[in-house]
Amino acid sequence: MKRCLWLVPFLLSSTMCYAQIADKGVDYFDKVIEANPQNAEAYRRRGLAYEKEHDTSQAMLDYDKAIQLNPNVALLYWNRGLLFYKNGNCDQAIADFSKYLQFKPKSELTLLMRGQAYYQNENYDLAISDFNNYLNIDRQWKWSPYFAYIDLAFTYLKSRNNDKAWEYARKAQAEELISHPNTSDSVVGLGSYREVIEELENFSVREK
Numbered sequence: 001m002k003r004c005l006w007l008v009p010f011l012l013s014s015t016m017c018y019a020q021i022a023d024k025g026v027d028y029f030d031k032v033i034e035a036n037p038q039n040a041e042a043y044r045r046r047g048l049a050y051e052k053e054h055d056t057s058q059a060m061l062d063y064d065k066a067i068q069l070n071p072n073v074a075l076l077y078w079n080r081g082l083l084f085y086k087n088g089n090c091d092q093a094i095a096d097f098s099k100y101l102q103f104k105p106k107s108e109l110t111l112l113m114r115g116q117a118y119y120q121n122e123n124y125d126l127a128i129s130d131f132n133n134y135l136n137i138d139r140q141w142k143w144s145p146y147f148a149y150i151d152l153a154f155t156y157l158k159s160r161n162n163d164k165a166w167e168y169a170r171k172a173q174a175e176e177l178i179s180h181p182n183t184s185d186s187v188v189g190l191g192s193y194r195e196v197i198e199e200l201e202n203f204s205v206r207e208k
Contacts, residue, residue: 013016024045024049024051025053025142026049028049029042029043029045029046030046032138038069040065040069040070040076041073041093042094044060044063044066044073044075044076044079046062047060047063047079047083048079050062056083056086059083060080060083060087063076064080065155074100074103074104075100077097077099078096078100078110080096081093081094081095081099081100081113082113083115084096085116085117090121094118094156095112097113097114097117101114106137108134108137111133112134112147112148112151114130115129115130115134115155116151118130119154119158124156125156125159128155128156128159131148132152132156134147146172146176148191149169149172150169150193150196153167153168153171153172153193154195156168157196157200165196166200168193168196169193169196169197169200173193173197176193
């Protein structure tokens with residue numbers, strides 16, 4: 001079963017995206033582009049405005065145009081990759097996240113995003129690699145390892161490495177008490193570590 005990426009709704013309402021366009025809508029950027037059709041940033045921002053209006057097809061066209069005009073801007077690949085993932089196009093999302101990481105190899109969010117895209121494609125070895133890289137880099141935002149622990153627990157569970165799944169589920173459980181004491185009932189990462197523990201316990205019962 002496909003799991004919904006927790007980062008998408010968070011990021012699509014975060015300062016990384018919609019705050020960039022403030023209260024300016026599609027009509028505003030139509031005029032900017034009419035005045036300067038070579039303005040890649042205007043296409044990107046109009047793409048964000050289209051996403052805010054839930055017009056993902058037009059948003060994708062604008063991201064494509066922005067990249068065509070200026071292929072050396074990392075953020076363009078981030079925005080398009082995020083939309084690809086939201087639309088369920090994991091292969092294209094992975095390609096864009098990989099391009100973004102060429103510009104910003106220590107982007108912890110992008111490592112998590114690409115790892116989760118690999119997970120959705122059932123490419124568990126590469127997913128594990130990205131989640132471990134997230135844990136090992138000097139993370140600019142100093143995000144808690146909690147998210148990667150959860151994702152690793154799910155990925156090892158899917159790849160039938162139950163010992164590792166137990167290990168990272170327990171690490172997530174311990175980290176929750178330190179960094180996320182108020183998230184006991186929330187779902188982050190690919191899900192809740194409790195789901196992993198429940199599945200492992202059910203597996204142990206079936207094996208007996």
